[in-house]
Amino acid sequence: MSEDKDMEMMDEEQVQVMDMEAQQQNNPPKAQKRVKNPVTLKFKDVVYKVKFPTQRKKTPTNTESxxxxxxxxxxxxxxxxxPGEMLAMLGPSGSGKTTHLTALGGRLGGKLNGSITYNGKPFSNQxxxxxxxxxxxxxxHAHLTVTETLVYTALLRLPNTLTKQQKIDVAEEVILQMGLSRCKNSIIGGPLLRGVSGGERKRVSIGQEMLIDPSLLFLxxxxxxxxxxxxQRIVSTLWELAQGGRTIVMTIHQPSSRLFYMFHKVLLLSDGNTLxxxxxxxxxxxFQSVGYVPSVPMNPADFLLxxxxxxxxxxxxxxVTVKEKLIVAYKNNIANKVKAELQEEEIDFGERKNEPNTSPKADKWPTTWWQxxxxxxxxxLKERKHQSFDFLKIGQIIVVAVLAGLLWWQSKISNLQDQVGLLYFTTGxxxxxxxxxxxxxxxPERMILAKERASGMYRLSSYFVxxxxxxxxxxxxxxxxxxxxxxxMGGLKHSVTSFFYYLFSLLLSIMVSQGLGLALGALVMxxxxxxxxxxxxMLTFLLGGGFYVQHIPNFIKWIKYLSVMNYNFKLLLGSQYKPGDKYPCDGGNKMCLIEEFSSVKSVGLRGQLVxxxxxxxMFVxxxxxxxxxxxxxxVTPKIRTS
Structure with missing residues (x-):
């Protein structure tokens, strides 16, 4: 009874698959236009090796590296x-699927043995x-809508042969093509921000690549x-895209049987070997011909895995025995057929070499630096406006400012230590x-920067500025x-000139501190x-700024000259006091020079320009x-092939 039931289930599945294939063949999508430059992708004897250090147990007699x-x-x-084919690469984790896809997409660094060609030519900017x-x-970007995401991508990736409005129209067409009309005004969202669904996010990612109407698509x-x-919807969309003459290559882990039979070609990998x-x-x-038949009706993808x-x-x-047998079986039964197909394509492209090249030369960048x-x-600005107008941050600044103003309320020059303390607090x-x-x-933008630079979307300098x-x-x-x-509130010098001197000095120091933060973030990531x-x-700079320690030992005095706060403190002092200015000292019985005051003397009032x-x-x-x-x-690495 159970065997009859299993056979019946298998027959129903095969009927569904046959119906789906017939529907796909008899009803090609009308919306799909043919690509202008179809691409035949060939990869021959691709070998990729990575060096790893071997851990060796250290002994008194073995001190080698x-x-x-x-x-x-x-x-x-x-x-x-x-063109028109969709290849699915299957295999368990660590089988080499993603590495091979990255190599085919021209994004794998290091040396590859073998050859990868596109219409008989190596990877190029075109x-x-x-x-x-x-x-x-x-x-x-989590805070952009679907439309904004695709429009900005179109404005950056599409060439200047199109006007701005034409680029926006292309983005609108892709929204319709990818079935994103319902959510086009919804934000993308993220882990802590509600947005579009996972399937819609994936279609947006595919839509970004479809903006350029690619002949070759890797997923x-x-x-x-x-x-x-x-x-099912995602793969169906990709199947429709392939019908327009596109070459589609994807890795996929465990597709359902419905998805499996949509793939025109399958590449099964195990430990980097083709099965x-x-x-x-x-x-x-x-696999039945080489002696492997599933004992029960099952998903072909599960059986292959x-x-x-x-x-x-x-x-x-x-x-080990199973893998070795399948590798040998592939070499005996399929490898020669694949080589013959590769040879046919080489002859075909060899005959086309004498044809004039009418395709325009691809510029390095699709748009100008200013665009x-x-x-x-x-x-x-649109993505980070929620950060700029963060009321918590604004409230924090105002509260600290008011608190500092109250603590130093209308401080007098007679209390010089208090005024100098306010200046150094502001500096810190x-x-x-x-x-x-x-x-x-x-x-946080590392992944986006890596993705967009790898696709040649813009110059690093334009992004940075x-x-x-x-x-x-x-x-x-x-x-x-x-x-x-x-x-x-703090009772500093009531002079418009002094105020703006103070303001611009502090703003310059802020830009320097910001630059240090940018450098640290970019270096460490x-x-x-x-x-x-x-x-x-910054704590080191704070201690070396000249306020807390006036007599720094000579062997560590160099920290003072690296400290941003030392130079900013000097400028803020210069905005309030000039050489020769005096303040009441000794209980107001006599006047002393401000520049001789301990907290001022270590920094000095001279050398403002320096x-x-x-x-x-430092800013630069x-x-x-x-x-x-x-x-x-x-940066897309240059792949060396041999």
Whole structure:
């Protein structure tokens, strides 16, 4: 009874699959337009190795350094994917799927043995502009809507042969094409912010790549974390895109049987070795021919993953034996067919070499620097407006300003220590606050920066400058509010000139502290580590600023000349006092020189211009460090093939 029931279930599944295939063949989607430059992707004998250090137990007689050993990640992978085909790469975790996909997409660093060609040519800027790469994680700005996300991407990625309105129209077409009309005005959202669903986020990620109408589309686990119905919609959309002449390659972990039979070709990997490459509809027949038949009706993908893990249907063979048999079977039965197909394609492209190349040469950047800057600035302001108008941050600044004003209420020059203390408190507070704000600038955007730079969307310089400018409003407005409150409440020098001297000196110091925070965040890219390092550095600068310790030992006096607070403190003192100014001392019985006061003497009132120049140099230097630190992120590596 159970066998009859299993056979009946299998027959029903096969009927559903046949109906689905017939429907797909007889009713191709009318909305899909043909791509202009179809791409045939070939990969031949691709080998990729990574060196790892070998841990050796140290003994009194063995003091040698740890040697390295090579691990083969990809071992001679070959295949062809033609326009209109969708290739699915299957295999257990660690089988090399994502590594191979990254290599095919031109994003894998290091040396590859073998060859990867696109219409018979190596990877180039033109191929990069004509291909899309969808990462497994949906790296999107949480506070932008679906429409804003796609429009900003279109303005950056589409070439200047299109007008701004035409680029916006392309984004609207992609919204319709990807079925995102219902949620187009909803924000993307994130872990702590409610937004669109997981399936809609994935379609937005795919839509970003569809803006350029790619001939070649790579996707890493597009159905990861989605329910079966949503996964079905995503793969159905990709199947429709393939019908327009696109070449689609994806990794997928455990698709349902409905999804499995939608793939035109399947590549099964195990420990970097190929176990099968060919038609998805013939895969079960092949493994039956080499002696592996499922004992019960099951999802073909589950059966293939069992085999890739070395699990035979009857469990009579160990894992190593199963894998070795399947590798040998592939070499004996399929490898020669794949080589023959590769040879046919080589002959075909060899005949086309004499044809004139009518395709335009791809520029390195699709838009100008200024266009990139303006779009990134608008996007940055819109994405971070919730941070700029954070009432908690604004309230914090106002409360501290009012509290400081009350504590130093109308301080007199006769209480010089109090006035100098207010100046140094302001120096310290606005040394730490902008530093920690700036540390959080780049690490949260690391994934987005890496993704967008890898796709050649914009120059790093345009992103960097836009990021700096977008932070300026609140970086300058909040300190100005703070200073306006504390300056007049604290009874500092009632002079407009002195006030603006004080204001601009502090703003310059704030920009320097911000630059230090940017540099630390870009260098470390770990919020906890960068915050700890920033605290240590600023505390060192605070102690070396000349207020707490007036007589610093010579062997450690160099800290004083690196301290931002030392130079800022000097400028703030210069805004209130001049050489030769006096204050009542000895209980008001005589007048003493302010520059001889202990907390002032260690810093001095002279050399104001030098202090300002040093701060300007620090302002530039810290930002240059941050810029060069960001250069290592998201650059598509040059792959060396042999």
């Amino acid at each position: 740890s040697p390295t050993h090579e691990r083969v990640i990809l071992n001679g992978i070959s295949g062809v994917v033609k 191929i990069k502009r004509n291909s899309g790469f969808v990462t497994q994680d949906d790296v999107l 890493d686990e597009p159905t990861s974390g989605l329910d079966s119905t949503t996964a 099968y490459f060919g038609s998805g509809s013939h895969v079960m027949d092949y 069992d085999l890739a893990n070395g699990i035979s249907p009857d469990e009579t063979e160990d894992q 990139q800057f303006t779009v990134l600035l608008k996007r940055g 507070f606005w040394g730490f606050f902008p530093l920690f704000e700036a540390i959080f600038a780049f690490p 836009a990021r700096m400018v977008s932070d300026l409003p609140m970086e300058l407005i909040l300190p100005t509010v703070f200073i306006t409150i504390t300056y007049w 770990d919020l906890k580590a960068a915050t700890t390092l920033g605290s240590v550095i 202090a300002a120049i040093v701060l300007v140099l 230097g810290y930002r240059l460090i941050a810029y060069f630190a960001l250069m290592r992120i998201g």
